[in-house]
Amino acid sequence: MERDAGTVRTGTAAGRWVLLATVLGSTMALLDATVVNVALPHIGRDLDADLAALQWTVNGYMLTLAALILLGGALGDRYGRRRIFVVGVVWFALASLLCGVAPDVEVLIVARALQGVGGALLTPGSLALIQATFHPDDRARAVGIWSGLGGVGAAIGPFVGGWLVDGPGWRWVFLLTVPLSVLCLTVALRHVPESRDVRREGRFDVPGALLGALVLALVTYGLIAVSPWAGALGVAAGVGFVLWERRRAEPMLPPAIFRSRLFTATNLVTLCVYAAFGGFFFLTAVQLQTVAGYSALGAGAALLPTTLLMLSLSGRSGALGERIGPRIPLTVGPLLCAAGMSLMLRVGEGASYTRDVLPAMVVLGLGMVTLVAPLTATVLSSVDAGRAGLASGINNAAARAAGLLAVAALPLLTGMGPEAYRSADQFQTTYRQAIPMCAGVLLLGALIAWTTMRTTAAEEPVAEPECRMHCGLSAPPLEPVRESPPVTDPPSDPGAGSVGRD
Template sequence: MPTSAGLRVNQAAGRWVLFTTSLGLTMALLDSTAVNVALPHIGEDFGAGLAQLQWTANAYMLTLAALILLGGSLGDRFGRRRIFVAGMTLFALASLLCGLAPDSETLITARALQGVGGALLTPGSLAIIQSSFHPEDRARAVGLWSGLGGVGAAVGPFLGGWLADGPGWRWVFLVNLPIAAIGIPVALRHVPESKAALDRHRFDIAGAFLGAIALGLLTYALIETDWLTGVLGVFAAAWFVRAERRHEAPMLPLSLFRSRQFTVINGVTLLVYAAFGGFFFLATLQLQIAARYSALAAGAAMLPTTLLMLLLSGRAGSLGERIGPRLPLTAGSLLSVCGMLLMMRAGANADYVSRVLPALLVLGTGMVTLVAPLTATVLASVDTSRAGIASGVNNATARAAGLIAVAALPLLTGMQADSYQSAETFAATFDQAMLWCAGLLVVAAMISYTQLGRGHAGTPAAPAPDSRMHCAITAPPLDPGPVNTGLAGTTT
């Protein structure tokens, strides 16, 4: 078996590597897009309040956001295949626990474990391709991997709705087991192992731990309206920053923020993905609770945004390269505002073609317009040697933004524990939430227009990800950085 970066796409060995890494990506993407559709069924089965549904979504995002940077480093140090297989195994075991959960508390715990598995699995998927394929075939391999993963993202809401309405919501999680049963043996047999060159630096375990604690405390404070916990979360965040400043190889290098453009674009990322995270969490609930769609219909209804991302992201990236990021980020944010305001028409018994579809098409067009230039601008703001970690920080920023939005929006809009059980009550608070999300995007547009340079952004310090298709609903795509250094990631 080849152990260096010499595999070819047209060889059986190369196809096996593509197959198993795509399975891993698909497994992670299915869960990130399918679970929200099943939330009303989960709440009904467990008699759970809105807070339990928030935690079902957020427990996964919390551990994934906090540990994804560490997961990439572990793969570089101990072996990318080894960490990929460990992540897939943990993800599968956690999925089994989710599917067998007797109560909401067990489900939430299992979702957090899924996030740990995802933090190990997700960076390794692309890193394996980058380190295994011949340079001449690497771009093609990443494109095929991204396209196959994008199909998984597109199928997720549809599959989640079909399973929730049919055999039951537990199968949304149990479907991961056969995927892992195929992927793990194939990875062990056919994927070459690779590591980065060893260095003297210690892992930033303290940074990962403090980051998770800070995010967890702040999320708990928002969901449970516990302000003392919020204060503790702020102190934990300050301690995290202090620890990162003093660590010799920090998980979050604060020196990156010396670049004004990097700081600005991460601020835009925070706002944009908070809006997107809140929208996709609440929109599938709105369609089922207020519009009276089945879970299957609600899942299928969300497909247009994903399909637009898959089909048009490459062209949007090319446009951004020609004219610079300022106008695409501004226009994309404002188009997304229009999409969210149009979604307020999706109330009681809303017709899909006349009320829901126009909103999703406008929103999807806005997302397509801004996501690829956002990623390119992140990479252009740092040296090539730091492209991987800069992209990883941007990805983690986006995931944390979605996490906080899902926790905060019900509080800001006055949603109560039983709000999702009343169509009229939920629809009213959903409209308020869309106004909040639209407001975040307006601020993002203003920052983009006033703080980013006019015209062409200049030659990026690192190339944009090879992927020409991706679904960046939960976070922008990660660039793997140079082979054997930095962080690699996915296109979720």
């Protein structure tokens, strides 16, 4: 079916099948990512897990996903985007099944890490398939449909997930992935054309990807287990990772891309913003249940205004950012988010949703609307068009790594004990220490944006973002590599390929 790549139109049956497959794929990963935080108190009670185990339940997935997402995108370009997407769907489904039947928390953590590997193959492929499959005149519309339907999935996810957690049980959050994956797999194999990039040369930077995963694993373990030795080894591994990438001809993370001051500054803002988001949503889902007495469904639904605001206003925010430049949106956005998080300090025992939670969520959502789309546009405008996909992948991985480290660090910094999530008084005390830390990191991000960015980025080569509508809370949207044309013939050298090139 490679002959159909790059020719499919949105108004045809073929186009609708491709959109269905890609939306199902992204929805699978989105549902598990958005509902796990809400399910944590139930998982802890059922599996008799302490706080560290719950941290690893979240971080096991984020660790492997953040470390391998660049490699996953490159594998699709090299060996076939549909092929790697299908592998990711199968892998993710099997890992989800293992999560659903896990007899103890140790198996659940391993299964979550395996889920992240599947997500690293699945997530980049969803949007890349649209870019490679649809006719150039229809790609923007196809991305808009994909993004809009994904937003609907993000909106209903908390309701479905919360109902499952409160009803049949948290295991069904993972088991629901299996029938979705069967449908997605059937559609992809029968109706999605294959595409790949013949211009990929060299070898994959697998050692770099594994070394990056080791860095994240050691630092995360050091923070959760309060192990200075693990932290020191993580820092040493980080130095080794930098030296490896600088010496390699085709690195996964090309150091040369950071010569752009705007790219570096935007990624620093990304680290601050998504560290705050990761810590906030991890703790708030527990706060609403353990302290405020909400059900899982109520806690998930309480966070819904942020998703709805991003779904309805991200496109306008992106257009505004293109007109006025990145400095103001990337300064004002984090400030609004910090204000919204600070308002959540009013949420305690017996908190009213309309009086205490809703105002905070609206202000936070407006802040996210203000900054997320311009953040993506600024990342893409900071590099040449040929590196837009790589730049977006780095930015996405940085955001996920920031959330990973925040979830690991906040309980340590606030002195949150291993059983704190079971006690309303203990959790309330540490929550009120953690939220100002999240807000402080956002203020740092705003300061970086204000001092390092100009009002306009017109001096930089611009790569127009296609994914304008974004509802995910864990990372900015991925942008597909634009310059890679779909081809009909396989590469002449099956062993060639590259994750990133200087």
